[in-house]
Amino acid sequence: MTQPGALSPAAREAAITAMTRAGVEGELDVLVVGGGVVGAGVALDAVTRGLSTGLLEQRDLASGTSSRSSKLIHGGLRYLEMMDFALVREALTERGLLLTRLAPHLVRPVSFLYPLTHKGWERPYVGAGLALYDGMAAVGGLAQGGGMGLPRHRHLTRKGVARIAPDFRSETVTGAIKYYDCQVDDARLVVTIARTAARHGAQVATRVRVTGFLREGDRVVGVTARDLEQGRDLEIRARVVVNAAGVWTDEIQEMVGGRGALHVQASKGVHLVVPRDRIRSDSGFIVRTEKSVLFVIPWGRHWIIGTTDTDWNLDKAHPAASRTDIDYILAHVNAILREPLDHDDVEGVYAGLRPLLKGESEPTSKISREHTVVTPVLGLVMIAGGKLTTYRVMAKDAVDAAGHSLRTTSNLSLRESITDKVRLLGADGFETRSNQRVLLARRSGLHVARIDHLLGRYGGLVDDILDLVTARPDLGVPLAGAEDYLAAEVVYGVTHEGARHLDDLLTRRTRISIETFDRGVSSAPVVARLMAGELGWTDETVSEEVDHYRRRVEAERQSQLMVTDQEADEARIQVTDLL
Known part of the structure; x- marks a missing residue:
C-alpha cells in the first residue's frame, strides 16, 4: 500500500488517472502548472482550503530555479537599503514561520559577517539597519505567536573578525557586524511541500508537459498535456488553472494568445561550491560588490559562493555558467581571503534563473523580487516574481485570485488560507x-x-x-x-x-x-x-x-x-x- 504523501511511481500513475477523469467525474477545482516552490506552495494552499487540486510539472520537481538558488531563507538586507520595508518585513515573518513552526527540520540558522571598511559613519549606519532587521523579525515573530528564533546581531572589532574568520583579510576592515539568517536545501524544501500537498489529497504528476489550454468561449477550463514518459496526450479539466511556471511565464501566456500583464526577465545567478577546509571561518560572509552582493555561505562540509546577476535570453532549461562567471566570483571572493581560491578548488558549479518582473530599463540586480498575480482571462491565474522565502505568501495570493473564478463559475466560497499553521512533512516528531x-x-x-x-x-x-x-x-x-x-x-x-x-x-x-x-x-x-x-x-x-x-x-x-x-x-x- 502506498504511504500517504509518498510520490511513488504508482502514485504518479494514480494522479494522472485521477486528473484525466476529472472531466467525467467532475472538474478539479484548481490545476497548478509548474513544480517549483511556488507551484508546490499553491497546490498545498489550495488543497488545505478544501479544493480538489492537481499539479503538473514538465520535468522534475524543483528542476529549474527552485534547486539553483543561494539556498537562503532571508529577509534580504539589500532590499532594506532600497527602502523596500514591506518586502523585508514579509520575508522576515516567513523566515520565522519556517524556522520555528513549518519546517524546523529543513531550515536552520546561519551566521554572517558583514565587514565594515569605513571609519566613523559605516558602523552606526549598518548597525541601525541590522537593528531594524532584527526588530522587524521580532515583531513578525510576535504576530505569529512566537519570537524571531535567531540571535540578534552583534558588533565585532578587527580582532574579533580575525578570531572568527582566520582566513578573512581582517587588516582590510575596521571591524564587522555578525548577524543571522537561515538556509535551506531548496530542492528538498520543494519536494517536501509537494509531498505535504499530496498527503492532504493533491494529485502530483511530473514529466507531464502542458501543450495548450482548453477553452469554452473566453474562459479557460483546463489544459491539454503530454505524458512524456508514456507518450500519451491528456486532457485535464479544471475550474481554475494557476500558472506558476517561473521563467516560462511568457511562453505560457503565448498559449492564450499573448494575453496577460506579466513579462518576466530571466536573470542568471551562478554559484560555486568549494570544500569547507579551503576557508577557515565559523561564519559566512556578505560583501557588497559593484553590481550586487557576494555571499560566502557555509553548506555542511562545503561553502557556497555567489552570485552573479545578469540577463539571460538563451536556453531556459539549462542555463550555463561561463568561464567569465566563474572568474568573476573567484576574483571577488579572493579579494577578501588571505589564501586565494582557484579553479582547482571548485567542486561544483550551478547556474539558475531568477524570474524577475521586467522593468522598463532597470538592470536585473535592481529589479524588485516582489511578486504579481494577474488573471488575463477567466479561469486562468498567473503569478510571477517573488523569492524562495516568500513562496507561501505568493501561493496564498494566487489561490485568493483563483477564488474569483471559483465564485463566478461554481458559486464556490473560498476558505481562508491556513498554510501558516500546516507543518510540512517531517516537522512533526x-x-x-x-x-x-x-x-x-x-x-x-x-x-x-x-x-x-x-x-x-x-x-x-x-x-x-x-x-x-x-x-x-x-x-x-x-x-x-x-x-x-x-x-x-x-x-x-x-x-x-x-x-x-x-x-x-x-x-x-x-x-x-x-x-x-x-x-x-x-x-x-x-x-x-x-x-x-x-x-x-x-x-x-x-x-x-x-x-x-x-x-x-x-x-x-x-x-x-x-x-x-x-x-x-x-x-x-x-x-x-x-x-
Whole structure:
C-alpha cells in the first residue's frame, strides 16, 4: 500500500488517472502548472482550503530555479537599503514561520559577517539597519505567536573578525557586524511541500508537459498535456488553472494568445561550491560588490559562493555558467581571503534563473523580487516574481485570485488560507527524534553524525529511512564516491520523493552533483542500479542513464570553459534531457 504523501511511481500513475477523469467525474477545482516552490506552495494552499487540486510539472520537481538558488531563507538586507520595508518585513515573518513552526527540520540558522571598511559613519549606519532587521523579525515573530528564533546581531572589532574568520583579510576592515539568517536545501524544501500537498489529497504528476489550454468561449477550463514518459496526450479539466511556471511565464501566456500583464526577465545567478577546509571561518560572509552582493555561505562540509546577476535570453532549461562567471566570483571572493581560491578548488558549479518582473530599463540586480498575480482571462491565474522565502505568501495570493473564478463559475466560497499553521512533512516528531539521536544511533548501528545528517534531511520521517535500513541492511552503507549519503536515501528518493531519473537523484534529492569533485560521475553507476530495482529498469536503461549523466557533466564542464554566454549555452545544450 502506498504511504500517504509518498510520490511513488504508482502514485504518479494514480494522479494522472485521477486528473484525466476529472472531466467525467467532475472538474478539479484548481490545476497548478509548474513544480517549483511556488507551484508546490499553491497546490498545498489550495488543497488545505478544501479544493480538489492537481499539479503538473514538465520535468522534475524543483528542476529549474527552485534547486539553483543561494539556498537562503532571508529577509534580504539589500532590499532594506532600497527602502523596500514591506518586502523585508514579509520575508522576515516567513523566515520565522519556517524556522520555528513549518519546517524546523529543513531550515536552520546561519551566521554572517558583514565587514565594515569605513571609519566613523559605516558602523552606526549598518548597525541601525541590522537593528531594524532584527526588530522587524521580532515583531513578525510576535504576530505569529512566537519570537524571531535567531540571535540578534552583534558588533565585532578587527580582532574579533580575525578570531572568527582566520582566513578573512581582517587588516582590510575596521571591524564587522555578525548577524543571522537561515538556509535551506531548496530542492528538498520543494519536494517536501509537494509531498505535504499530496498527503492532504493533491494529485502530483511530473514529466507531464502542458501543450495548450482548453477553452469554452473566453474562459479557460483546463489544459491539454503530454505524458512524456508514456507518450500519451491528456486532457485535464479544471475550474481554475494557476500558472506558476517561473521563467516560462511568457511562453505560457503565448498559449492564450499573448494575453496577460506579466513579462518576466530571466536573470542568471551562478554559484560555486568549494570544500569547507579551503576557508577557515565559523561564519559566512556578505560583501557588497559593484553590481550586487557576494555571499560566502557555509553548506555542511562545503561553502557556497555567489552570485552573479545578469540577463539571460538563451536556453531556459539549462542555463550555463561561463568561464567569465566563474572568474568573476573567484576574483571577488579572493579579494577578501588571505589564501586565494582557484579553479582547482571548485567542486561544483550551478547556474539558475531568477524570474524577475521586467522593468522598463532597470538592470536585473535592481529589479524588485516582489511578486504579481494577474488573471488575463477567466479561469486562468498567473503569478510571477517573488523569492524562495516568500513562496507561501505568493501561493496564498494566487489561490485568493483563483477564488474569483471559483465564485463566478461554481458559486464556490473560498476558505481562508491556513498554510501558516500546516507543518510540512517531517516537522512533526523532529524535536523528539532530535532528542533521541543517540538512542537512534545505538538502535540502528549508525553513527550519531549520520543520524544528524538524516534528521536534517527528513526530520521526523527519519524513521522511514531507519526502517528501510532495518528491512534491507545492504542499504545502510554509504554511497561509493559520495559517502555523505546512504544507499537507503536513493531508494527512498524513488519510492517516496518522485525521482524518475538518475539526474533527479544526483542533483536534487541529493547534492552529489555539486558536492564532489567528479560531479557524481563515480557514484552514478551504483545509484542507477539502486534506482533500477525500484523503477524496473533493464541493464540497457541503466547504461543509458549513466551515459547520459556523464555526458551532461562533460557538457557542463565544457560550457564552464567558454568565455561568453552564447558559447557556454552552445556547449551545454549538446546534451538534452532524457524523457
